[in-house]
Amino acid sequence: MTAPRAVLAASRAGRTLLAGWLVLPLVPLLLWAFADRWTFPAVLPQEWGTRGAEEALAAGAGGAFLTSTLLGTVVALLATPLGAVAGRALASRQVPGGTAVLAVLLSPLALPPFAVALGLDVLLLRLRIPAAAGVVVLLLVAALPYTVLTMRAAYAAHDRGFEDEARVLGATRWQTVRSVQLPLVAPALAGAAFLAFLVGWSDYIVTVLVGGGQLTTLPLLVASAASATGSDAQVAILSLTSILPPVALLLVVGSLGRRGRR
Amino acid sequence: MARRRPANRRARWAAPAACALTLALAACSAPADEPAVAAERDWDDVLAEAEGQTVRLWMYGGDDKGNAYIDDVLAPAAEELGVALERVPIADTADAVNRVLSERQADVPDGEVDLIWLNGENFATGQQAGAWLCGWTSMLPNMEYVDPDDPLLTTDFGLDVNGCEAPWHKAQFALVYDEARVEDPPGSIAELLAWSEENPGRFTYPAPPDFTGSVFVRQVLYEVSGGVDDVPLEFSQEAYDELAPELFRRLEEIEPSLWREGQTYPQDLGALDQLYADGQVDFTMTYGPATLPDLVADGTFPATTRVLLVEDGTIGNASFLAIPATSGSQAGAMVVANLALSPEQQLAKARPEVWGQYTVLEQDLLPEEVQAGFEALPQSEILPPYEELSEGADPEVEAVWVTALDEGWRRQIAAG
Numbered sequence: 001m002t003a004p005r006a007v008l009a010a011s012r013a014g015r016t017l018l019a020g021w022l023v024l025p026l027v028p029l030l031l032w033a034f035a036d037r038w039t040f041p042a043v044l045p046q047e048w049g050t051r052g053a054e055e056a057l058a059a060g061a062g063g064a065f066l067t068s069t070l071l072g073t074v075v076a077l078l079a080t081p082l083g084a085v086a087g088r089a090l091a092s093r094q095v096p097g098g099t100a101v102l103a104v105l106l107s108p109l110a111l112p113p114f115a116v117a118l119g120l121d122v123l124l125l126r127l128r129i130p131a132a133a134g135v136v137v138l139l140l141v142a143a144l145p146y147t148v149l150t151m152r153a154a155y156a157a158h159d160r161g162f163e164d165e166a167r168v169l170g171a172t173r174w175q176t177v178r179s180v181q182l183p184l185v186a187p188a189l190a191g192a193a194f195l196a197f198l199v200g201w202s203d204y205i206v207t208v209l210v211g212g213g214q215l216t217t218l219p220l221l222v223a224s225a226a227s228a229t230g231s232d233a234q235v236a237i238l239s240l241t242s243i244l245p246p247v248a249l250l251l252v253v254g255s256l257g258r259r260g261r262r
Numbered sequence: 263m264a265r266r267r268p269a270n271r272r273a274r275w276a277a278p279a280a281c282a283l284t285l286a287l288a289a290c291s292a293p294a295d296e297p298a299v300a301a302e303r304d305w306d307d308v309l310a311e312a313e314g315q316t317v318r319l320w321m322y323g324g325d326d327k328g329n330a331y332i333d334d335v336l337a338p339a340a341e342e343l344g345v346a347l348e349r350v351p352i353a354d355t356a357d358a359v360n361r362v363l364s365e366r367q368a369d370v371p372d373g374e375v376d377l378i379w380l381n382g383e384n385f386a387t388g389q390q391a392g393a394w395l396c397g398w399t400s401m402l403p404n405m406e407y408v409d410p411d412d413p414l415l416t417t418d419f420g421l422d423v424n425g426c427e428a429p430w431h432k433a434q435f436a437l438v439y440d441e442a443r444v445e446d447p448p449g450s451i452a453e454l455l456a457w458s459e460e461n462p463g464r465f466t467y468p469a470p471p472d473f474t475g476s477v478f479v480r481q482v483l484y485e486v487s488g489g490v491d492d493v494p495l496e497f498s499q500e501a502y503d504e505l506a507p508e509l510f511r512r513l514e515e516i517e518p519s520l521w522r523e524g525q526t527y528p529q530d531l532g533a534l535d536q537l538y539a540d541g542q543v544d545f546t547m548t549y550g551p552a553t554l555p556d557l558v559a560d561g562t563f564p565a566t567t568r569v570l571l572v573e574d575g576t577i578g579n580a581s582f583l584a585i586p587a588t589s590g591s592q593a594g595a596m597v598v599a600n601l602a603l604s605p606e607q608q609l610a611k612a613r614p615e616v617w618g619q620y621t622v623l624e625q626d627l628l629p630e631e632v633q634a635g636f637e638a639l640p641q642s643e644i645l646p647p648y649e650e651l652s653e654g655a656d657p658e659v660e661a662v663w664v665t666a667l668d669e670g671w672r673r674q675i676a677a678g
């Protein structure tokens with residue numbers, strides 16, 4: 001029996017509303033990005049152009065884009081395997097005091113990042129840890145709650161019977177991991193890596209305090225541009241530049257997830 | 263039983279780690295809070311040491327012209343002296359000061375901050391912690407063009423500069439209005455307050471502690487206290503208790519006739535500028551009037567934007583370059599500060615198309631061709647020359663005053 005037509009229509013309307021709610025805020029951003037002049041009370045920009053893009057490039061958007069990508073990638077590469085290992089251990093309930101361990105792993109979510117960064121900055125400096133490494137370490141800790149939670153959920157739903165069967169059939173430990181376990185949790189891994197990437201990609205406070213100015217990332221440029229008057233076009237371009245890579249990644253992760261469910 | 267072993271191993275590993283951590287935390291041996299003083303030496307010596315050093319200049323990054331000036335004019339000139347100048351853009355100068363304080367606390371010998379553009383509270387905060395290198399500005403050859411008795415340059419928000427920072431720009435608080443909308447512009451702060459009452463909804467100011475909103479409140483303080491001479495620049499609780507009530511009474515009085523009946527205030531200068539650009543209010547204000555011609559040229563502000571000249575004068579200040587005591591490239595930083603102070607650089611920086619910042623140099627002390635250069639600077643219809651703008655300039659009060667007034671405003675005006 002198929003769903004009644006009214007339900008289908010309602011579902012479609014709901015999805016359209018949701019998409020509109022997510023996309024509408026981007027419309028003024030897009031308009032601003034190419035508005036050389038847009039003053040009240042005009043509904044649309046009076047002059048179109050690329051001033052915003054030129055200003056953003058002059059402010060160093062290119063280099064900042066690369067730095068942000070690198071930072072996000074490094075955080076994702078470190079936080080995802082750690083999250084997977086911790087998630088699997090926690091899901092298997094073999095960790096003594098598992099709830100306490102989980103609470104500790106999730107605690108970065110509850111602590112204000114400013115206080116953490118300001119407090120740990122002195123410690124990192126005293127231990128003579130290079131600024132960039134300090135940023136990665138702190139962001140790694142901030143990203144762990146997301147990867148651990150995602151992977152714990154994935155491993156909780158994961159049937160270890162498949163792995164046992166592969167072992168019984170003579171697969172080595174590594175073959176089991178590579179050919180059985182990893183493909184099964186791949187969508188969750190991609191999701192966790194995406195979240196961890198976002199932590200590195202969008203951070204401001206740790207990068208500025210602990211990074212000691214060595215890492216000029218996109219959020220730093222957006223913040224300085226946004227604190228000035230008359231730079232709306234530049235802020236719009238920088239913001240779009242910061243939104244597009246995560247959206248592209250999200251589409252990739254989404255399609256991976258769909259393939260995984262099939 | 264087998265499961266206990268890993269726990270033991272963990273414990274054995276954890277104990278020394280915890281010790282190391284405690285040591286790192288406890289080994290504060292808090293560095294003395296008195297400022298580090300630079301050794302007096304020959305300038306050629308400084309130049310020689312600076313060669314090959316990299317200087318990281320931390321400065322507010324929201325000013326495109328300022329950024330371009332550093333990247334395209336100052337940095338190449340520094341390169342010729344063998345110093346690599348790198349600009350670190352920040353949204354708030356306090357971020358840089360926090361970084362320096364952390365480095366100072368951790369006793370880092372070669373910190374990431376070599377030079378900061380700052381003044382006022384940020385300077386005072388660092389000075390309190392002994393974070394700045396002192397006694398070095400007298401070594402700069404270009405200090406000869408600076409008037410040694412200029413009160414704007416010898417004190418910074420009431421705090422003696424003491425050779426702990428080198429002057430860079432002068433700034434003047436300016437009230438800005440649209441000539442097309444304000445037919446009979448007020449000529450003093452008192453008249454401006456009266457104007458706001460006669461024209462309900464057409465005036466407001468950014469909520470302190472916004473930098474500019476806070477200056478406006480001090481400007482009103484000078485006005486209601488009967489002039490700047492009646493306000494002791496040094497903070498005392500008695501002076502505050504005597505003068506502040508009248509200030510807040512007057513601000514409360516005009517509140518109902520402000521934009522949105524004063525129920526809300528623009529959160530920062532950017533918000534007020536937006537209201538002004540959109541024609542919702544007729545006035546805005548700025549501590550950096552040099553940016554005005556640019557804002558008019560790109561259409562953000564209307565072409566009929568003008569600076570209001572008030573007869574009682576407005577508050578002026580200077581901003582400076584400071585070298586953290588933790589910098590590992592102090593010689594290089596001194597060379598850059600000296601270069602930034604040179605007549606050529608100050609003149610280039612004063613050009614409206616470059617940055618339009620007012621010079622800190624004394625005209626009479628300058629070589630004649632440089633004086634001629636300053637005189638030949640194009641005049642703007644929007645922006646009066648510095649001499650006119652700074653006539654009867656009021657000094658800034660001590661930074662403690664600023665904090666106290668901002669807090670008082672929050673309690674009595676925002677919450678009241």
